[in-house]
Amino acid sequence: xxxxxxxxxxxxxxxxxxxxxxxxxxxxxxxxxxxxxxxxxxxxxxxxxxxxxxxxxxxxxxxxxxxxxxxxxxxxxxxxxxxxxxxxxxxxxxxxxxxxxxxxxxxxxxxxxxxxxxxxxxxxxxxxxxxxxxxxxxxxxxxxxxxxxxxxxxxxxxxxxxxxxxxxxxxxxxxxxxxxxxxxxxxxxxxxxxxxxxxxxxxxxxxxxxxxxxxxxxxxxxxxxxxxxxxxxxxxxxxxxxxxxxxxxxxxxxxxxxxxxxxxxxxxxxxxxxxxxxxxxxxxxxxxxxxxxxxxxxxxxxxxxxxxxxxxxxxxxxxxxxxxxxxxxxxxxxxxxxxxxxxxxxxxxxxxxxxxxxxxxxxxxxxxxxxxxxxxxxxxxxxxxxxxxxxxxxxxxxxxxxxxx
Numbered sequence: 001x002x003x004x005x006x007x008x009x010x011x012x013x014x015x016x017x018x019x020x021x022x023x024x025x026x027x028x029x030x031x032x033x034x035x036x037x038x039x040x041x042x043x044x045x046x047x048x049x050x051x052x053x054x055x056x057x058x059x060x061x062x063x064x065x066x067x068x069x070x071x072x073x074x075x076x077x078x079x080x081x082x083x084x085x086x087x088x089x090x091x092x093x094x095x096x097x098x099x100x101x102x103x104x105x106x107x108x109x110x111x112x113x114x115x116x117x118x119x120x121x122x123x124x125x126x127x128x129x130x131x132x133x134x135x136x137x138x139x140x141x142x143x144x145x146x147x148x149x150x151x152x153x154x155x156x157x158x159x160x161x162x163x164x165x166x167x168x169x170x171x172x173x174x175x176x177x178x179x180x181x182x183x184x185x186x187x188x189x190x191x192x193x194x195x196x197x198x199x200x201x202x203x204x205x206x207x208x209x210x211x212x213x214x215x216x217x218x219x220x221x222x223x224x225x226x227x228x229x230x231x232x233x234x235x236x237x238x239x240x241x242x243x244x245x246x247x248x249x250x251x252x253x254x255x256x257x258x259x260x261x262x263x264x265x266x267x268x269x270x271x272x273x274x275x276x277x278x279x280x281x282x283x284x285x286x287x288x289x290x291x292x293x294x295x296x297x298x299x300x301x302x303x304x305x306x307x308x309x310x311x312x313x314x315x316x317x318x319x320x321x322x323x324x325x326x327x328x329x330x331x332x333x334x335x336x337x338x339x340x341x342x343x344x345x346x347x348x349x350x351x352x353x354x355x356x357x358x359x360x361x362x363x364x365x366x367x368x369x370x371x372x373x374x375x376x377x378x379x380x381x382x383x384x385x386x387x388x389x390x391x392x393x394x395x396x397x398x399x400x401x402x403x404x405x
Contacts (some may be wrong), residue, residue, distance in 0.1 A: 005007075006328040042205075045123050049112070051109075051368070052222045059379040066172075070171065070172050070339070074170070074175055077127075085190070089194040090194075090196055090197060091197045092190045093139075093187050093190075096131075096135070096183045096187045097132060099179060099183065101132070102127060103172075103176050103179075104128075104176075107173075112243055114260075115258050116260045118249075118253075121241055121244060121262070123156075123237055124159065124180055126150075126237045127152070127155070127156055127184070128184065130233075131152065131184050131187070135149050135187070136146065143214070146214055146225035146226050146312075148188060149225075149226065149312060150227065150230035150305050150306060150308045151191070152185045153185050153306045153307075153308045153312075153318075154230070154301070154307065155234075155301050155305070156180075156185065157304070158187045158300070158307075159181050160178065160182060160275070161324075165177050165181060165329055165335040166178070166329065167329040167333035168336050169333075174333070178329050182326070184326055186322065189318055191320055192312075192318070209366055222309060224307065226308050226345060227305050227306060227309065230305055233303075238298070239296075240293065240333040242294075246290070249343075267289060275294070280296070281293055281296070317360070
């Protein structure tokens with residue numbers, strides 16, 4: 001009897017050990033799988049980063065030819081867009097969706113190479129993503145339409161004027177920046193006033209005639225969906241942006257000052273110009289400039305969203321506003337072509353002329369390259385450093401930077 005109990009206990013012990021061993025083996029396999037997947041993710045990220053760098057470098061090497069092609073395609077595309085706007089306004093939302101899903105991923109590749117990719121966390125991309133969802137998944141949702149209308153004709157539209165976005169057909173980056181802010185307003189203008197489907201919604205069969213689409217019950221309904229709800233959605237974005245940029249990625253940004261964000265770009269320009277915005281942002285001290293920037297942006301958002309209410313109610317005012325936005329973009333583009341671009345060309349030519357003597361200094365009369373000792377003997381090392389510094393400074397000043405949203 002005792003021997004049987006001992007046998008049972010021994011069998012139970014063996015089975016327990018077997019279970020433990022299986023669990024250990026399974027945990028080891030899971031750990032190995034996680035490690036393998038982690039390595040594959042790192043390799044994939046490195047491959048994508050290398051491809052992004054390669055594409056961006058190739059684009060810079062053929063800059064002049066690309067600019068000519070871009071100018072041609074930009075002018076033709078603008079003409080085609082105007083034709084579609086007049087002939088089939090109901091197709092404008094699909095044109096916008098095609099533009100967004102095509103050019104925003106390409107912009108990420110270019111911005112990743114330039115270390116500008118944190119710009120894609122700005123409010124304009126957040127809002128445009130909501131536009132895409134509304135147009136493709138919920139095109140007949142009247143409340144969501146009003147929220148999107150407030151975004152498009154509020155902060156995004158006024159950013160064209162405040163940030164001086166320039167319509168320059170020879171620059172893909174500038175064209176995309178303008179269209180990201182300009183196209184949504186045109187899309188919701190056509191849906192609001194010109195779309196035949198909207199007209200049908202105003203006269204549904206078997207029901208009383210509606211005065212408008214979306215149907216506005218009263219003023220409180222109007223202010224709720226054009227101001228209160230959009231402001232709440234904006235607040236959600238602001239909190240997420242703060243958590244990502246100022247908490248989760250804070251150390252990354254501190255390690256690399258070349259990585260640009262909207263705040264860094266605006267503060268750099270304001271400090272250089274020493275304008276009123278720089279002085280106002282320093283009222284609470286340099287350590288609170290980020291807080292003041294957030295406050296100014298919130299005030300700008302509240303004011304521009306409030307202005308969407310009269311625009312929503314008046315066709316005439318909405319038409320004038322569209323003309324104002326397009327005129328501001330074209331005017332800024334003309335200013336860039338006539339004032340900024342000539343200075344950039346002069347700086348580039350000057351840089352080339354000053355780097356040619358540098359190349360001459362690096363080669364001796366017998367055609368052999370100079371060594372460091374030769375540079376010291378000839379007293380040319382200091383000249384070499386000064387030429388390199390001047391070249392880098394002109395290169396950074398001539399490079400066009402993106403416009404914050």
